[in-house]
Amino acid sequence: MGPGDRMARAKLSLLLSSWLLTSQVSAGKADVLQAEIEREADGHFTIAATVRHTDTGWGHYADRWEVMGPQGEILGKRVLWHPHEHEQPFTRNLSGIFIQPTYTWVKIRAHDSKHGYGGREVTLSVPH
Numbered sequence: 001m002g003p004g005d006r007m008a009r010a011k012l013s014l015l016l017s018s019w020l021l022t023s024q025v026s027a028g029k030a031d032v033l034q035a036e037i038e039r040e041a042d043g044h045f046t047i048a049a050t051v052r053h054t055d056t057g058w059g060h061y062a063d064r065w066e067v068m069g070p071q072g073e074i075l076g077k078r079v080l081w082h083p084h085e086h087e088q089p090f091t092r093n094l095s096g097i098f099i100q101p102t103y104t105w106v107k108i109r110a111h112d113s114k115h116g117y118g119g120r121e122v123t124l125s126v127p128h
Helices: 003-027
Strands: 031-039 045-052 062-068 074-079 090-097 105-112 122-125
Touching (some): 031 105, 031 122, 045 062, 045 105
Antiparallel strands (some): 031 045, 045 090, 062 074, 062 105, 105 122
Protein backbone atom coordinates (compact mmCIF):
# COMPACT_ATOMS: atom_id res chain seq x y z
CA MET A 1 0.00 0.00 0.00
CA GLY A 2 1.47 3.31 -1.09
CA PRO A 3 1.26 6.74 0.59
CA GLY A 4 -1.66 7.73 -1.66
CA ASP A 5 -3.67 4.67 -0.60
CA ARG A 6 -3.08 5.37 3.10
CA MET A 7 -4.13 8.99 2.62
CA ALA A 8 -7.30 7.96 0.76
CA ARG A 9 -8.19 5.44 3.49
CA ALA A 10 -7.56 8.02 6.21
CA LYS A 11 -9.85 10.52 4.44
CA LEU A 12 -12.52 7.87 3.95
CA SER A 13 -12.27 6.86 7.61
CA LEU A 14 -12.59 10.49 8.73
CA LEU A 15 -15.55 11.05 6.42
CA LEU A 16 -17.30 7.90 7.67
CA SER A 17 -16.66 8.85 11.33
CA SER A 18 -18.07 12.33 10.73
CA TRP A 19 -21.15 10.90 9.03
CA LEU A 20 -21.79 8.43 11.86
CA LEU A 21 -21.43 11.15 14.48
CA THR A 22 -23.76 13.48 12.58
CA SER A 23 -26.41 10.81 12.04
CA GLN A 24 -26.40 9.90 15.74
CA VAL A 25 -26.59 13.50 16.88
CA SER A 26 -29.42 14.32 14.48
CA ALA A 27 -31.79 11.97 16.31
CA GLY A 28 -31.23 14.08 19.42
CA LYS A 29 -33.62 14.49 22.31
CA ALA A 30 -37.40 14.60 22.16
CA ASP A 31 -38.94 18.09 22.06
CA VAL A 32 -42.42 19.17 23.08
CA LEU A 33 -43.33 21.73 20.43
CA GLN A 34 -46.70 22.75 21.85
CA ALA A 35 -49.37 21.62 24.26
CA GLU A 36 -52.99 22.45 25.03
CA ILE A 37 -54.98 21.89 28.20
CA GLU A 38 -58.74 21.55 28.55
CA ARG A 39 -60.82 21.19 31.70
CA GLU A 40 -63.20 18.22 31.66
CA ALA A 41 -66.73 18.36 33.13
CA ASP A 42 -65.66 16.33 36.17
CA GLY A 43 -62.82 18.74 37.04
CA HIS A 44 -60.00 16.63 35.59
CA PHE A 45 -57.99 17.77 32.58
CA THR A 46 -57.09 16.57 29.09
CA ILE A 47 -53.74 17.58 27.65
CA ALA A 48 -52.71 17.31 24.00
CA ALA A 49 -48.95 17.44 23.40
CA THR A 50 -47.15 17.73 20.08
CA VAL A 51 -43.76 16.00 20.17
CA ARG A 52 -40.92 16.04 17.65
CA HIS A 53 -38.07 13.54 17.61
CA THR A 54 -36.10 12.05 14.76
CA ASP A 55 -37.08 8.48 15.58
CA THR A 56 -34.67 5.98 14.04
CA GLY A 57 -36.52 2.79 14.96
CA TRP A 58 -36.99 0.71 18.09
CA GLY A 59 -33.50 1.52 19.39
CA HIS A 60 -34.07 5.28 19.54
CA TYR A 61 -37.51 6.86 19.63
CA ALA A 62 -39.68 9.20 21.70
CA ASP A 63 -41.26 6.74 24.14
CA ARG A 64 -43.36 8.98 26.41
CA TRP A 65 -44.32 12.45 27.55
CA GLU A 66 -45.25 13.54 31.04
CA VAL A 67 -47.21 16.22 32.88
CA MET A 68 -45.27 17.61 35.85
CA GLY A 69 -46.55 19.69 38.75
CA PRO A 70 -44.73 22.70 40.26
CA GLN A 71 -42.84 20.51 42.75
CA GLY A 72 -41.63 18.17 40.00
CA GLU A 73 -44.17 15.43 40.71
CA ILE A 74 -45.53 13.43 37.77
CA LEU A 75 -49.28 14.09 37.38
CA GLY A 76 -49.71 12.01 34.24
CA LYS A 77 -47.75 10.00 31.70
CA ARG A 78 -48.57 9.22 28.06
CA VAL A 79 -46.63 6.16 26.92
CA LEU A 80 -45.77 6.02 23.22
CA TRP A 81 -45.69 2.33 22.35
CA HIS A 82 -43.83 2.51 19.04
CA PRO A 83 -41.54 4.72 16.94
CA HIS A 84 -43.11 7.45 14.81
CA GLU A 85 -40.50 7.46 12.06
CA HIS A 86 -42.96 8.55 9.38
CA GLU A 87 -45.17 10.83 11.47
CA GLN A 88 -43.25 13.87 12.70
CA PRO A 89 -44.19 15.85 14.62
CA PHE A 90 -47.11 13.99 16.17
CA THR A 91 -49.81 14.90 18.70
CA ARG A 92 -51.26 12.62 21.36
CA ASN A 93 -53.80 13.25 24.14
CA LEU A 94 -53.90 12.23 27.77
CA SER A 95 -57.21 12.47 29.66
CA GLY A 96 -58.29 12.20 33.29
CA ILE A 97 -55.39 14.15 34.78
CA PHE A 98 -56.00 15.46 38.29
CA ILE A 99 -54.33 18.82 38.94
CA GLN A 100 -54.44 20.37 42.39
CA PRO A 101 -56.73 23.45 42.47
CA THR A 102 -53.81 25.48 43.89
CA TYR A 103 -51.57 24.77 40.87
CA THR A 104 -51.48 27.60 38.36
CA TRP A 105 -49.19 25.85 35.87
CA VAL A 106 -47.91 22.44 34.77
CA LYS A 107 -44.93 21.49 32.62
CA ILE A 108 -44.94 19.01 29.74
CA ARG A 109 -41.69 17.18 28.96
CA ALA A 110 -40.84 14.37 26.56
CA HIS A 111 -38.52 11.39 26.96
CA ASP A 112 -36.68 9.30 24.39
CA SER A 113 -35.40 5.76 24.74
CA LYS A 114 -31.73 6.69 24.31
CA HIS A 115 -31.15 10.13 25.84
CA GLY A 116 -33.95 10.31 28.41
CA TYR A 117 -35.12 13.86 29.13
CA GLY A 118 -33.53 17.12 28.09
CA GLY A 119 -35.38 18.37 25.04
CA ARG A 120 -37.67 21.39 24.82
CA GLU A 121 -40.41 21.57 27.48
CA VAL A 122 -43.68 23.52 27.47
CA THR A 123 -45.33 25.20 30.47
CA LEU A 124 -49.11 25.50 30.46
CA SER A 125 -51.36 27.73 32.57
CA VAL A 126 -54.04 25.69 34.33
CA PRO A 127 -57.59 26.97 33.65
CA HIS A 128 -59.30 26.47 37.04
